[in-house]
Amino acid sequence: MLQALTQFAHAPVDQLQTLHHLQADLIRKFIVPTVGPDSHPVPAFALGSHAEHIRQALGDVALRQLRNLQSVLPAAVKLSQDVGVYYDLFAFQKAFLERLSGLQTQWFEGLESIAQEAGEIRQVNTASKLIAQEYNLYAQFSALLMGQVSAVAELVENAQIDFGYLIAQTTEEN
Amino acid sequence: MSIASSPKAPPLPGFKNVDLSQSSVSGLSSGAFMTVQLHLAHSSTFVGAGVIAGGPFRCAETYRAAAIAEDSAILNAVSICMNPLIPQTAPDPARLARNARACADKGEIDPVSHLANDRVYIFTGSRDTVVNSTVVDTTRRFYEHLGVAADNIRYESGVPAGHSIITTNPEDNPLAANRPPYINQGDFVQSWRILEHIYGPLNPPSERLSGRIIRFDQREFFNGESRASMSDYGYAYVPKAVEEGAPARVHIALHGCKQGYAYVNYVNGRPDLENGLPYGNRYFTTTGYNELADANDLIILYPQAQGTDNGATQNPEGCWDWWGYTSTSAREPDYYSQQAIQIRAIHGMLQRLGTP
Numbered sequence: 001m002l003q004a005l006t007q008f009a010h011a012p013v014d015q016l017q018t019l020h021h022l023q024a025d026l027i028r029k030f031i032v033p034t035v036g037p038d039s040h041p042v043p044a045f046a047l048g049s050h051a052e053h054i055r056q057a058l059g060d061v062a063l064r065q066l067r068n069l070q071s072v073l074p075a076a077v078k079l080s081q082d083v084g085v086y087y088d089l090f091a092f093q094k095a096f097l098e099r100l101s102g103l104q105t106q107w108f109e110g111l112e113s114i115a116q117e118a119g120e121i122r123q124v125n126t127a128s129k130l131i132a133q134e135y136n137l138y139a140q141f142s143a144l145l146m147g148q149v150s151a152v153a154e155l156v157e158n159a160q161i162d163f164g165y166l167i168a169q170t171t172e173e174n
Numbered sequence: 175m176s177i178a179s180s181p182k183a184p185p186l187p188g189f190k191n192v193d194l195s196q197s198s199v200s201g202l203s204s205g206a207f208m209t210v211q212l213h214l215a216h217s218s219t220f221v222g223a224g225v226i227a228g229g230p231f232r233c234a235e236t237y238r239a240a241a242i243a244e245d246s247a248i249l250n251a252v253s254i255c256m257n258p259l260i261p262q263t264a265p266d267p268a269r270l271a272r273n274a275r276a277c278a279d280k281g282e283i284d285p286v287s288h289l290a291n292d293r294v295y296i297f298t299g300s301r302d303t304v305v306n307s308t309v310v311d312t313t314r315r316f317y318e319h320l321g322v323a324a325d326n327i328r329y330e331s332g333v334p335a336g337h338s339i340i341t342t343n344p345e346d347n348p349l350a351a352n353r354p355p356y357i358n359q360g361d362f363v364q365s366w367r368i369l370e371h372i373y374g375p376l377n378p379p380s381e382r383l384s385g386r387i388i389r390f391d392q393r394e395f396f397n398g399e400s401r402a403s404m405s406d407y408g409y410a411y412v413p414k415a416v417e418e419g420a421p422a423r424v425h426i427a428l429h430g431c432k433q434g435y436a437y438v439n440y441v442n443g444r445p446d447l448e449n450g451l452p453y454g455n456r457y458f459t460t461t462g463y464n465e466l467a468d469a470n471d472l473i474i475l476y477p478q479a480q481g482t483d484n485g486a487t488q489n490p491e492g493c494w495d496w497w498g499y500t501s502t503s504a505r506e507p508d509y510y511s512q513q514a515i516q517i518r519a520i521h522g523m524l525q526r527l528g529t530p
Contacts, residue, residue, distance in 0.1 A: 088262050095259040154252070161253035162263035165237040169262070 186390035200224030205428030207496030217288035222372030230316035234497035271319035299335030379465035384414035395519035431493035
């Protein structure tokens with residue numbers, strides 16, 4: 001039963017990872033390079049493809065961490081008598097996946113906002129203003145990416161600490 | 175990076191007829207965590223407290239095995255005391271209450287029996303994404319475990335507010351916002367609710383203030399030590415009647431992170447002195463405390479924390495110490511006790527106000 005439950009716990013994580021990769025592929029299809037026959041004049045779109053690889057990698061790190069944590073549970077806890085631990089595990093997983101999903105939503109919304117700004121035609125009368133506008137897009141991408149990296153790292157740390165605390169409480173009770 | 179030392183300000187004055195045994199304290203966020211610490215450390219002095227989006231006493235030591243000592247506190251602070259993933263990984267109020275009793279037995283804080291008749295206001299916004307409502311709920315249960323009667327606790331959790339103190343100022347952030355200046359517009363003035371819960375029915379707030387805001391030099395209260403992470407200046411609102419000798423009480427209002435007068439936002443790891451304005455006087459002029467104080471002979475004391483980020487002290491956002499960054503020993507921190515540098519400083523200010 002323990003094995004079945006562990007496999008059951010892993011299933012949503014696997015599904016999310018598959019969805020995660022599909023989303024990344026979809027985004028990359030719509031992001032064109034800045035050189036070549038299909039290029040786009042705004043360099044920011046090219047950055048988006050690279051950033052998408054990074055976002056996917058971050059998501060993979062987070063999901064791997066969750067799987068690793070879940071794998072530790074059977075070895076650490078005497079589960080046979082305490083069904084409540086399974087409920088805690090599922091709740092933990094659900095909360096983690098919800099947060100990760102929230103971060104990914106923020107990522108797409110941020111990307112959309114930058115793409116919208118990049119697509120707007122703005123009055124530019126001076127070279128310095130043109131440079132500033134182009135730089136702003138890069139800076140916004142950079143800030144968005146930095147935010148995602150920090151947030152995922154924080155989520156992973158959060159999961160590690162909370163999981164350890166949960167195990168510590170459970171083993172104390174047993 | 176710290177702001178250069180400022181010119182000396184006048185010392186904090188004392189006033190006649192100040193009944194320090196009727197003092198109270200409130201705060202937002204790190205100010206709320208410090209409120210609980212101050213309340214417990216000197217419960218013989220206080221009659222009540224207001225906790226907006228704050229967690230229980232010594233919350234940051236909940237799971238000490240998380241990491242080595244210094245890292246453990248900050249990891250606990252973020253992962254258990256602010257954003258636990260599930261309620262089961264939130265702080266344990268019963269255990270923390272036992273720890274508090276043990277501290278009292280050792281003389282580190284006042285006996286917890288002083289809390290029994292205190293009145294405590296506790297608030298969590300249902301849209302708060304900075305300090306989870308689950309954590310604030312444990313604060314309520316923590317006080318109950320320490321013997322505060324349920325009827326004396328006013329717990330609000332249904333307002334769709336973000337991480338903030340609530341006012342009715344149209345200039346403030348939308349109610350559900352979770353961003354600086356962490357003062358949000360709702361349909362009530364939260365500082366008034368806090369004071370009325372603590373002291374009972376009060377005179378309506380003044381429409382025009384009669385008194386003055388005093389700027390005083392805080393440095394004498396922490397001997398200028400940089401590890402205190404406190405600003406050069408503190409502030410207090412003193413009603414005219416109090417200056418003229420009317421009987422008075424004192425309420426301490428503690429701002430949250432990024433809300434001290436000297437706070438400047440960091441951009442790419444550096445204080446944005448070119449474009450960013452310091453937070454300034456917003457917390458001690460627009461949150462409503464002064465208006466109600468003026469009509470009820472209350473002195474409002476506004477101690478100020480300041481951002482410090484160096485080899486010894488990591489507090490870039492100017493938070494009050496609720497995880498031990500001011501302690502000289504990470505293994506045996508003292509940030510919660512009567513001997514803590516910030517608690518000593520604030521208590522010293524309170525004592526001064528009552529010493530004419």
